[in-house]
Amino acid sequence: MDTIVAPITPLINSAVIVVRISGDDALKVLKLFDISNLEHRRVYNATYYGSEVRDDVILTFFKAPNSYTGEDVLEVSFHGNPLIVSSFISDCYKLGFRFAEPGEFTKRRFLNGKIDLSQAESILDLINSKSKYSIQFSYNTLTGALKKRVDSIISKMVDIGSVIEAFIEFPEEELDQSSFDNLYHEIELISNEVSTLISNYNTIQHYKTGFAVVIAGKPNVGKSSLLNFLLSQERSIVSDIPGTTRDYILEYANLGGIPIKLIDTAGVRSSSDTIEKLGIDRSLEMIQHADLVIVLLDASSFDDEDRYILDITKDKTRLIFVNKVDLVANLDIEHDLAFSLKYSIDVDKIVPKITEKLSLSDSDSAYTSVLINDRHLTLFKDFLSCLNSLVNGLTSLDLDIAAFELQQSLNILYEITGERYTDSILNNIFERFCIGK
Ligand SMILES: Nc1nc2c(c(=O)[nH]1)N(C=O)[C@@H](CNc1ccc(C(=O)N[C@@H](CCC(=O)O)C(=O)O)cc1)CN2
Numbered sequence: 001m002d003t004i005v006a007p008i009t010p011l012i013n014s015a016v017i018v019v020r021i022s023g024d025d026a027l028k029v030l031k032l033f034d035i036s037n038l039e040h041r042r043v044y045n046a047t048y049y050g051s052e053v054r055d056d057v058i059l060t061f062f063k064a065p066n067s068y069t070g071e072d073v074l075e076v077s078f079h080g081n082p083l084i085v086s087s088f089i090s091d092c093y094k095l096g097f098r099f100a101e102p103g104e105f106t107k108r109r110f111l112n113g114k115i116d117l118s119q120a121e122s123i124l125d126l127i128n129s130k131s132k133y134s135i136q137f138s139y140n141t142l143t144g145a146l147k148k149r150v151d152s153i154i155s156k157m158v159d160i161g162s163v164i165e166a167f168i169e170f171p172e173e174e175l176d177q178s179s180f181d182n183l184y185h186e187i188e189l190i191s192n193e194v195s196t197l198i199s200n201y202n203t204i205q206h207y208k209t210g211f212a213v214v215i216a217g218k219p220n221v222g223k224s225s226l227l228n229f230l231l232s233q234e235r236s237i238v239s240d241i242p243g244t245t246r247d248y249i250l251e252y253a254n255l256g257g258i259p260i261k262l263i264d265t266a267g268v269r270s271s272s273d274t275i276e277k278l279g280i281d282r283s284l285e286m287i288q289h290a291d292l293v294i295v296l297l298d299a300s301s302f303d304d305e306d307r308y309i310l311d312i313t314k315d316k317t318r319l320i321f322v323n324k325v326d327l328v329a330n331l332d333i334e335h336d337l338a339f340s341l342k343y344s345i346d347v348d349k350i351v352p353k354i355t356e357k358l359s360l361s362d363s364d365s366a367y368t369s370v371l372i373n374d375r376h377l378t379l380f381k382d383f384l385s386c387l388n389s390l391v392n393g394l395t396s397l398d399l400d401i402a403a404f405e406l407q408q409s410l411n412i413l414y415e416i417t418g419e420r421y422t423d424s425i426l427n428n429i430f431e432r433f434c435i436g437k
């Protein structure tokens with residue numbers, strides 16, 4: 001493989017800029033330093049004698065095949081001046097090295113068999129994660145959670161394939177019903193497993209784009225006050241005039257590490273005001289699409305308008321919060337939490353209540369869940385339809401069809417792990433990586 005070079009930290013005036021070199025000729029660069037004979041995985045302090053500038057640097061060497069790319073890798077840490085690094089990279093071109101394409105180091109790591117394609121993809125997800133949960137999900141995939149699952153499905157499919165081949169090869173032997181039933185059963189288990197993986201996709205989507213949390217309630221209960229409290233900012237207008245919020249207000253927030261789209265809505269009541277009515281329609285629509293509805297009640301005025309909102313949200317994931325507890329001595333409304341936003345009574349319990357409601361269950365914890373990306377989703381759906389055709393082949397005793405569909409379904413799985421790939425699949429994945437990754 002030709003030798004490539006690129007900065008692996010931003011090329012800006014900073015403390016240190018690190019440049020990575022990978023390839024057969026990587027050690028040739030030592031001509032530019034006052035050092036030779038580097039040992040695997042050791043760190044050295046050296047001087048760079050460039051054609052234009054000099055610098056005092058740190059060198060780290062990883063000998064092939066035990067490096068990030070699987071090739072000889074040298075990392076050079078320069079003082080953080082981009083001019084030094086540009087000059088160094090020009091010197092590298094003179095040695096015959098070329099500038100690495102985005103993601104090329106990781107692509108080589110994949111091509112050299114250090115990681116599978118799902119692990120390579122997770123590196124990009126890890127870097128781009130917008131929440132700590134998303135980082136944990138990506139880290140699971142990085143350490144092989146999805147690879148393991150797909151590998152185990154592959155081995156089960158291979159087993160099923162050999163049974164089908166045996167049926168084809170020895171047609172004279174009675175095809176007894178029980179071996180068929182067994183195959184159907186195995187296929188169903190695999191189908192269920194893949195369906196679960198597909199449903200997990202929604203979880204990661206939520207963690208990427210944020211959970212839609214809608215604050216709903218009749219006018220004047222304190223919805224806008226709650227939004228402002230959660231944002232720690234006077235974003236929404238608060239007043240004692242019922243019907244203050246006319247259109248919904250959407251803001252992004254991060255509550256306890258969970259990304260949230262927080263939506264303050266117009267108070268729901270029967271109104272004759274045209275604009276207010278339009279706002280209320282939007283509130284009802286927001287409620288429909290919410291991942292979580294916070295139904296806000298006023299401790300001092302529980303009535304039919306509240307009952308109406310409780311009724312239309314009864315099938316949604318929801319929390320019932322009661323505000324203005326300062327106004328009553330006894331509270332006999334069913335609720336998840338009661339507080340006073342105005343007088344800061346029990347407001348510290350609000351965020352934990354919301355995050356608790358949105359958090360994954362233990363069985364689906366961020367540390368163990370196997371989550372998939374868009375590419376995997378498409379492939380898994382194709383896989384399921386292949387399984388369907390496979391079952392049809394078996395049912396109609398068309399074993400050649402069954403064998404063909406089985407091979408197709410395996411090919412799809414190999415595309416997930418990257419055991420099979422085309423240049424365009426790889427390009428699609430790695431072109432989205434940053435320089436130096
Ligand atoms: N300086 C530096 N920091 C970094 C990276 C890097 O490449 N360089 N990484 C880059 O993203 C991440 C760490 N990931 C890495 C993963 C594998 C290997 C590596 O050398 N693996 C070899 C050796 C394993 C061993 O012998 O234990 C291998 O897989 O064979 C290096 C870094 C984050 N921090």
Ligand SMILES: Nc1nc2c(ncn2[C@@H]2O[C@H](COP(=O)(O)OP(=O)(O)OP(=O)(O)O)[C@@H](O)[C@H]2O)c(=O)[nH]1
Nearest residue numbers: 219220221222223224225239243244245267341342
């Ligand atoms: N007593 C008391 N008043 C509160 C409390 N929280 C908010 N308020 C007051 O209730 C009034 C309405 O608050 P908002 O936040 O505007 O209520 P809203 O639900 O957004 O109202 P609409 O937008 O009209 O639907 C304001 O005058 C607030 O100051 C509280 O805990 N106790």
Ligand SMILES: [Mg+2]
Nearest residue numbers: 223224244245
């Ligand atoms: Mg309001």
